[in-house]
Amino acid sequence: MKKQDQSGKVVEQSISVKCCLNQRQQYRINLYNTTCRAEVNGRNHRAFFDELQDICKQMDNNKDYSSINQQIREECAKYQRTFSKEIIKPSITGSQSDNQSTDLSLAKKSNQNTVDTNKQSTDDNCPKCKRKLLSRRVFCIKGNHWIHYACEKLKKEEIEKLECDKNNIQYICTICSEADSISSEITDMQQHLPKIEKWKQPKH
Known part of the structure; x- marks a missing residue:
């Protein structure tokens, strides 16, 4: 399932991952392209993390957007390490082999169907409001x-330009801009300070 905007660009995608034996859905991947966000949910959503290594290998073959691909690979590796101790590989028992279905045995039960790392790093927080970054965000180069x-107080027109892939805008946030401005002002002040020569005692 795909959702497109008025210009025909795909802004949302939904991918159903099914068991090849009985076509039963294992989990679903929802991709929100304009906000660079992915959501994995479903009965066996943790099985998705078993596929992360293969995803990283496939991305190595794509030389375009190498910087972005590197960031995605690092995030995939981080999530894989987080969940590696909680996931037990799929196994077929006697009763399961009768209906040719494979289930995952989880070391820990979770009441949530959405992916959650359980540990929130500072990189997941907005540097201005300190709240978790879920959506409606922009990357500062x-x-x-x-x-x-919202923290950048961007107008609707500015957001549309940022989310339009063909513009390829290199955005710098107000925090970094203000820091550069202050640094420049200090440098400028230092350059215009009068030079003070060291006083030398006259010889007698």
Whole structure:
């Protein structure tokens, strides 16, 4: 399932991952392209993390957008390490082999169907409001971090330009811009300070 905007660009996608034996859905991947967000949910959503290594290998074959691909690979590796101790590989028992279905045995039960790392790093927080970054955000190339649209007080037209792939805008947030401005002012002041020569005692 795909959702497109008025210009025909795919802004949302939904992918159903099914068991090849009985076509029963294992989990679903929802991709929100405009906000760079992915959501995995479903009965066996943790099985998705078993596929992360293969996903990383496939991305190595794509030389375009190498910087973005590297960031995605690092995030995949981080999630894989987080969940590797909680997931037991799929196994077929006697009763399961009768209906040719494979289930996952989880070391820990979870009441949530959405992916959650359980440990929130500072990189997941907006540097301005300190709240978790879920959506409606833009990447700052200067500070190498994400920041909320609302915290940047961006207008609708500005957001549309940022989310339009063909524009390829290199965005710098107000925090980094202000820091550069202050640094420039200090440098300028230092350059215009009068030079003070060291006083030398006259010889007698």
